[in-house]
Amino acid sequence: xxxxxxxxxxxxxxxxxxxxxxxxxxxxxxxxxxxxxxxxxxxxxxxxxxxxxxxxxxxxxxxxxxxxxxxxxxxxxxxxxxxxxxxxxxxxxxxxxxxxxxxxxxxxxxxxxxxxxxxxxxxxxxxxxxxxxxxxxxxxxxxxxxxxxxxxxxxxxxxxxxxxxxxxxxxxxxxxxxxxxxxxxxxxxxxxxxxxxxxxxxxxxxxxxxxxxxxxxxxxxxxxxxxxxxxxxxxxxxxxxxxxxxxxxxxxxxxxxxxxxxxxxxxxxxxxxxxxxxxxxxxxxxxxxxxxxxxxxxxxxxxxxxxxxxxxxxxxxx
Numbered sequence: 010x011x012x013x014x015x016x017x018x019x020x021x022x023x024x025x026x027x028x029x030x031x032x033x034x035x036x037x038x039x040x041x042x043x044x045x046x047x048x049x050x051x052x053x054x055x056x057x058x059x060x061x062x063x064x065x066x067x068x069x070x071x072x073x074x075x076x077x078x079x080x081x082x083x084x085x086x087x088x089x090x091x092x093x094x095x096x097x098x099x100x101x102x103x104x105x106x107x108x109x110x111x112x113x114x115x116x117x118x119x120x121x122x123x124x125x126x127x128x129x130x131x132x133x134x135x136x137x138x139x140x141x142x143x144x145x146x147x148x149x150x151x152x153x154x155x156x157x158x159x160x161x162x163x164x165x166x167x168x169x170x171x172x173x174x175x176x177x178x179x180x181x182x183x184x185x186x187x188x189x190x191x192x193x194x195x196x197x198x199x200x201x202x203x204x205x206x207x208x209x210x211x212x213x214x215x216x217x218x219x220x221x222x223x224x225x226x227x228x229x230x231x232x233x234x235x236x237x238x239x240x241x242x243x244x245x246x247x248x249x250x251x252x253x254x255x256x257x258x259x260x261x262x263x264x265x266x267x268x269x270x271x272x273x274x275x276x277x278x279x280x281x282x283x284x285x286x287x288x289x290x291x292x293x294x295x296x297x298x299x300x301x302x303x304x305x306x307x308x309x310x311x312x313x314x315x316x317x318x319x320x321x322x323x324x325x326x327x
Contacts, residue, residue, distance in 0.1 A: 014136070015107075019100040021093045021132035024085075026100045032131060039114035039126045044174030047075035048111040050269040053098055053134075053318065056306025060104030061315040063269075063304050065091050067232050069110070075170040076112050081128050083112055090132070091316065097132045098318045107137035107270065111173075137270070150277030150289050151192040151266065153206070155255060156182035160227035162199035168227045176208070183207040193266070195258065195279065198227040203253040209271040210234040214263035214292050219248040226252065233267045233300075239312055240299050246292065258282075263290030265297075273297035 020032040040046045049068045053060045069090040076083040085093070094108060111133070116126035158181045161168060166175050182194035186207070195211065198204040203222055205211050210231040213220045219241050222228050238248050258264065262285045264276040273296055275289035284290075302308035304315070 017101045017103065017106070017134040017136065019097065020134075021097040021100075023129055023131075024093075026096065032133075034113065034115050034129070035117050037117040037119070039116055039118070039123055040173070042119070043114075043121055043123075044172070044177070045079065045081070045114040045123060045126075046111055046173040047072060047079055047081060047171055048109060048173060049171060051094070051108040051110070052269055052304070053104065053106050053108060054304045054306070054315075055105040056304075056315070056317070058306060058317050060098055060318040061304070061306065062094060062098075062108065062318070064232050064236070064314050065094060065316040067235075069094075071171060071230070071232065072110055072112065075172060078167050078170040079172055080123075081112050081114065083128065083130065085130055090130075093132050095316070095318050097134055101134050103134055104318070107135045109133040109135060150275040150284075152278040153193045153195050153276055154186050154189060154191040154280050155258070156185055156194040156196050156207075158182045158185065158194075158196060160196050160198050160204040163225070163227065169224065169230050171229060179207040193276075197255060198222070200252075201255060202226060203255060203258060204228050206266050206268075206271075209266035209268035209274070210237075212237065212265055212267065212293075213253065213257060213261040214290060215257070215261055217246070217292070219246055219292070220253055220257070220261075221248065221250055222253055223250045231268060233269055233272070236300065236312075236314065237267050237273065237296055240296050243299070243311075244295065258284075261285070263293050265290075265293040273300050 016029055019026050020029055022032055049072045051062055051068045053062045069087045073087060112130045114123050114126045115129050158178050182196050186194035194207045196204045204226050205228045224230055241248050258279045259282040264284050266274045275293045277284055277287050303310055
């Protein structure tokens with residue numbers, strides 16, 4: 010296995026730990042033709058006690074909710090999926106990694122109607138560095154553009170579900186941003202208000218108050234977003250979920266992304282407008298530092314966010 014590869018040795022597949030190479034589906038699988046899958050993204054962090062998964066139960070609950078919305082019969086309970094995640098980490102002898110549970114329609118039938126098609130569940134571990142945006146500038150902030158692609162309108166794709174097909178327009182937004190020399194895209198909703206990044210939620214800071222788009226704005230109900238809001242409350246900071254017009258991006262004192270992969274990533278420029286001083290702001294920095302201290306076990310887990318893997322798992326990831 011190449012040193013730079015993110016691949017790991019084992020994958021959990023519907024109750025069994027299988028070799029990476031054996032976790033295959035057929036080209037005729039329903040998901041290949043029609044995008045019928047839901048998934049989650051989680052991280053396990055290395056702590057002084059070994060590996061610890063951030064908000065495992067909340068992620069698996071959302072996976073269940075996504076499957077329900079898309080009528081994917083998921084036969085594994087939240088508790089069973091949480092245990093399966095720990096089992097997959099143990100099988101791979103991992104403490105620090107990215108984790109991808111995915112529920113897919115497989116089978117070998119043609120046709121958009123999925124009645125009777127089998128549904129399979131996988132849990133995948135992946136070696137992924139902490140910096141989801143490796144091309145971010147050395148001063149530590151992302152340079153973004155407002156995408157020409159909009160988030161789906163209400164009553165089209167259910168954006169509360171983390172579904173594979175929902176990310177087709179996110180791919181367009183991300184590709185457009187990179188093609189034009191930016192690190193990341195910011196997407197607007199159908200009304201032209203701020204929604205989120207291509208795969209991250211978004212916060213602005215104005216006069217010491219955190220602003221973030223509402224769930225009804227076509228955004229994913231982010232679990233890290235919720236964590237940021239709780240950390241802000243711990244710091245006695247006000248958070249307002251409001252519709253944000255595009256121009257508010259340019260006059261914000263600070264801006265930052267958050268998500269499982271992005272963690273908390275400051276934004277220093279949008280459409281070539283400098284945000285605040287053009288460097289990561291103090292509130293984003295403070296929230297990021299607290300978030301990272303909690304997930305890595307350097308600060309108390311007062312919210313009960315971490316699920317620790319058995320101590321038999323190596324303290325260092327392989």
